[in-house]
Amino acid sequence: MKSDDQTLILRKKVVKLHITFDDIVSATNNFADDNLIKRGSIADVHKGKLRSNEQSDVFIRRFRPSSGLRYLKFLKEVATLSHLNHRNILSFVGFCDDNLEMMLIFKYEDNGSxxxxxxxxxxxxxxxxxxxxxxxxxxxxxxxxxxxxxxxxxxxxxxxxxxxxxxxxxxxxxxxxxxxxxxxxxxxxxxxxxxxxxxxxxxxxxxxxxxxxxxxxxxxxxxxxxxxxxxxxxxxxxxxxxxxxxxxxxxxxxxxxxxxxxxxxxxxxxxxxxxxxxxxxxxxxxxxxxxxxxxxxxxxxxx
CATH class of the missing domain: 1.10.510.10 (Transferase(Phosphotransferase) domain 1)
Structure with missing residues (x-):
C-alpha cells in the first residue's frame, strides 16, 4: 500500500478525535508563555482548558516543523494512542493537524508529575x-x-x-x-x-x-x-x-x-x-x- 493511501485510511479512522486549531488557540490563549510547560527539541508542551471538551484541562505536545516528524508516523501515533485503555495510562483527548500543525492533546492531571x-x-x-x-x-x-x-x-x-x-x-x-x-x-x-x-x-x-x-x-x-x-x-x-x-x-x-x-x-x-x-x-x-x-x-x- 502506498504511503499516501495509508495516510488517507488512517486519517479517516481517527477523524472523530480531531480538534480544531482554533479550539487549541483558544484553550492556550494563543500559546501564551504563561501556558508553556516546557520547550523541547522536537516539541513544546503547553497547558490549556479545552472548551470544546467539557472544559477539560489538557496539555498539548506541539511538534516543531524542524522535528522531522513525518505526517504518516504522526497519524500512526494518534491511532495507537486511541487504542490505549487503562486506568494507569494518561487519557488521550485528541489531535490537531490543521495548517500543517501536528499536535497531540492529553488530559492534564491535577497533581502534576x-x-x-x-x-x-x-x-x-x-x-x-x-x-x-x-x-x-x-x-x-x-x-x-x-x-x-x-x-x-x-x-x-x-x-x-x-x-x-x-x-x-x-x-x-x-x-x-x-x-x-x-x-x-x-x-x-x-x-x-x-x-x-x-x-x-x-x-x-x-x-x-x-x-x-x-x-x-x-x-x-x-x-x-x-x-x-x-x-x-x-x-x-x-x-x-x-x-x-x-x-x-x-x-x-x-x-x-x-x-x-x-x-x-x-x-x-x-x-x-x-x-x-x-x-x-x-x-x-x-x-x-x-x-x-x-x-x-x-x-x-x-x-
Missing part, C-alpha cells in the same frame, strides 16, 4: 508504593499492547517526569512514542546516559523500560531525582551502595519511618534487580505486592 514529590514528606510511603504499582500495571499493559499490534516497544524511557498524578494520587503514565522517534530530544535522559560500564542497551524494548523503571524506584526510595548534581548518576551511586550493603545511607529518613522493616529490602532489591537483571513484569508485580502487603501490617504495629 511524580518528580515534584520525590522528596516531599507529605506524600506517604503507602501513596508512593501505590504509584509504583500503578506504573508497573501500565507497563505490563503496554507490553501486551505492543505484542498484540507487533510494535517493538516505545521510544521513550520511563521517567518520573512522565508519570502524572491525578487528584487521588493515582499514577498516569504518558508520552510513549510508539511511532515517533525521540532520539534527538535533549529533554530525554537516555538509557546510555545512566550506564557507566559502556554497555548500551538494544533498541527500546521491555528490557529497556524495566531498566528505567528501576531508576524510578531508586528515585522514589531515595527521595531525589536522577541525576543528583555535579553530573553524578543516582543509579550508579545507589547500586554501588546496595552492593556494599550501605543503601540505607541514601534512603529518605521520613520514608524509612513509615516502612515495615522487611519492606525496605524488598523494594531496594527490586530497584537493583530492575537495573542489573531486568526481571519480567510478572516478577516485578509480585515483589511490589509483597511490599504493599507489609504496609497494613506495619500500620497495625505502630498504632
Amino acid at each position: 511524580l518528580d515534584r514529590y520525590l522528596g516531599d514528606p507529605n506524600l506517604t510511603w503507602s501513596q508512593k508504593l501505590k504509584i509504583c504499582v500503578g506504573v508497573a500495571n501500565a507497563l505490563r499493559y503496554i507490553h501486551k499492547v505492543t505484542e498484540r499490534y507487533l510494535y517493538h516497544g516505545f521510544s521513550q524511557y520511563i521517567k518520573s517526569t512522565k508519570i502524572l498524578l491525578d487528584k487521588h494520587w493515582e499514577a498516569k503514565l504518558c508520552c510513549f512514542g510508539f511511532h515517533i522517534n525521540n532520539d534527538n530530544n535533549n529533554d530525554i535522559i537516555h538509557i546510555e546516559d545512566y550506564i557507566n560500564n559502556g554497555v548500551a542497551l538494544r533498541s527500546p524494548s521491555q528490557v529497556s523500560y524495566v531498566y528505567s523503571f528501576g531508576i524510578v524506584l531508586f528515585e522514589v526510595i531515595c527521595g531525589r531525582k536522577e541525576p543528583i548534581g555535579d553530573d553524578k548518576s543516582l543509579v550508579s551511586v545507589a547500586t554501588r551502595l546496595y552492593e556494599e550493603g550501605k543503601l540505607d545511607d541514601m534512603i529518605n529518613s521520613d520514608l524509612r519511618k513509615q516502612m515495615h522493616p522487611l519492606s525496605l529490602p524488598i523494594f531496594s532489591q527490586l530497584a537493583y534487580d530492575c537495573v542489573k537483571k531486568r526481571p519480567r513484569m510478572v516478577l516485578i508485580m509480585g515483589r511490589l505486592k509483597d511490599a504493599s502487603d507489609l504496609i497494613s501490617t506495619h500500620e497495625r504495629l505502630v498504632r
Whole structure:
C-alpha cells in the first residue's frame, strides 16, 4: 500500500478525535508563555482548558516543523494512542493537524508529575508504593499492547517526569512514542546516559523500560531525582551502595519511618534487580505486592 493511501485510511479512522486549531488557540490563549510547560527539541508542551471538551484541562505536545516528524508516523501515533485503555495510562483527548500543525492533546492531571514529590514528606510511603504499582500495571499493559499490534516497544524511557498524578494520587503514565522517534530530544535522559560500564542497551524494548523503571524506584526510595548534581548518576551511586550493603545511607529518613522493616529490602532489591537483571513484569508485580502487603501490617504495629 502506498504511503499516501495509508495516510488517507488512517486519517479517516481517527477523524472523530480531531480538534480544531482554533479550539487549541483558544484553550492556550494563543500559546501564551504563561501556558508553556516546557520547550523541547522536537516539541513544546503547553497547558490549556479545552472548551470544546467539557472544559477539560489538557496539555498539548506541539511538534516543531524542524522535528522531522513525518505526517504518516504522526497519524500512526494518534491511532495507537486511541487504542490505549487503562486506568494507569494518561487519557488521550485528541489531535490537531490543521495548517500543517501536528499536535497531540492529553488530559492534564491535577497533581502534576511524580518528580515534584520525590522528596516531599507529605506524600506517604503507602501513596508512593501505590504509584509504583500503578506504573508497573501500565507497563505490563503496554507490553501486551505492543505484542498484540507487533510494535517493538516505545521510544521513550520511563521517567518520573512522565508519570502524572491525578487528584487521588493515582499514577498516569504518558508520552510513549510508539511511532515517533525521540532520539534527538535533549529533554530525554537516555538509557546510555545512566550506564557507566559502556554497555548500551538494544533498541527500546521491555528490557529497556524495566531498566528505567528501576531508576524510578531508586528515585522514589531515595527521595531525589536522577541525576543528583555535579553530573553524578543516582543509579550508579545507589547500586554501588546496595552492593556494599550501605543503601540505607541514601534512603529518605521520613520514608524509612513509615516502612515495615522487611519492606525496605524488598523494594531496594527490586530497584537493583530492575537495573542489573531486568526481571519480567510478572516478577516485578509480585515483589511490589509483597511490599504493599507489609504496609497494613506495619500500620497495625505502630498504632
